[in-house]
Amino acid sequence: MIENNLTRLPYKNKEIILIATAHVSKESAEQVKEVIAIETPDSVCIELDKQRYDSLDKKDDWQKTDVIKVIKEKKVFLLLVNMLLSAYQRKIASNVDTQVGKEMIEAIASAKAINAKLVLADRDIQTTFMRIWRKLGLKEKLKLLYMLIFSSIEDEKIDEAKIEELKGQDMLDAALKEVYQSLPTVAEVLIDERNQYIANKIKNAHGNKIVAVLGAAHVSGVIKEIDQEQDMKELVKIPNKTLATKIKGWIIPGLIIALIIYSFINSLQMGLSQISTWILYNSTFSAIACLILFAHPLTIITAFVVAPFTSLNPLLAAGWFAGIVEAMIRKPTVADMQNVYQDITSIKGILKNRFIKILTIVILTNLFSTIATIISGYNIIERLIS
Secondary structure (H helix, E strand, O other): OEEOOEEEEEEOOEEEEEEEEOOOOHHHHHHHHHHHHHHOOOEEEEOOOHHHHHHHHOOOHHHHOOHHHHHHOOOHHHHHHHHHHHHHHHHHHHHOOOOOOHHHHHHHHHHHHOOOEEEEOOOOHHHHHHHHHHHOOHHHHHHHHHHHHHHHHOOOOOOHHHHHHHOOHHHHHHHHHHHHHHOHHHHHHHHHHHHHHHHHHHHOOOOOEEEEEEEHHHHHHHHHHOOOOOOHHHHOOOOOOOHHHHHHHHHHHHHHHHHHHHHHHHOHHHHHHHHHHHHHHHHHHHHHHHHHOOOOHHHHHHHHHHHHHHOOOOOOOHHHHHHHHHHHHOOOOHHHHHOHHHHOOOHHHHHHOHHHHHHHHHHHHHHHHHHHHHHHHHHHHHHHHO
16 A cells, blocks of 8 residues: 555465665655554664664764775776765755754664664675676766766756655656666666665564665565565675676787787887887876876876786776875875865866866776777777778
């Protein structure tokens, strides 16, 4: 039964009540508080994992993030995506004068008030991001980043009425359909898999009456999954790189090295010319990426020097070296960390904020280095054919 964003489901000897919410809606927060007080459930399930739950109590802890550690652990893209998503939600929340995740805060407080068991029903955010990352190709990663940046900087005003309208099933179906068409892999991991995980957590929660506070986009999927079997071990597994994927990463560098050696065998002059082409493109493109972002001169020089070598080793990347040098010379300040969500929504803010700038240097330098590898590799092959 569905009533004003509520769905009541029977499951074995349990009654499950799903509350469809918007994470930036005042009305959602008020409804969550009211429903839990009236229904007095044995368990309250919330669409949060441990990391996001902790962030509600320790809001400023993330500001201690070590940017060099992020680069070394290869989590730059994941962190940037997370920041862009948060910035988008905060922007909407500011338009309607509320707090992001207010409905979750109300759910936590209400569960404590009636001594109900609180269940963190969502999958670990890092697991979700890593599963997306491992399944996306470079083109899809760039498309995702573009969509997130565009969403963050667009000036469309969304009021409370629009948010409540978006919680309607027809609007949600249309929005989800667009996501599945644009980025089917992202939709599968971000929506379908989490629906399975959340449904399993809800139906196995303690007690006979369970209230679950979910983003409206997950409700229909969770309803379908409640009576299904879920493979939880598979859902929390981070896919390892397959042997084919590992070999694939060495194919282009191996081919380039082989072609350059073959060029030397044919002619010393041709071999030197091929090496010059490789160095010129890789060094120049990587340095330009740093120049575009007004990086420190030593960062630009670093990118210029390391790019020809890192491009031949899939275990290394020019952007990592450039980012670490920039971070060591221009360490992010407390103000940079505090203003991340405001600064990430504009080009001026990105260039001003040292923390965001370092992450952007890593990504853009790696992107330009990849482009240079493709162009220079094509030129090397073309010369041999000629």
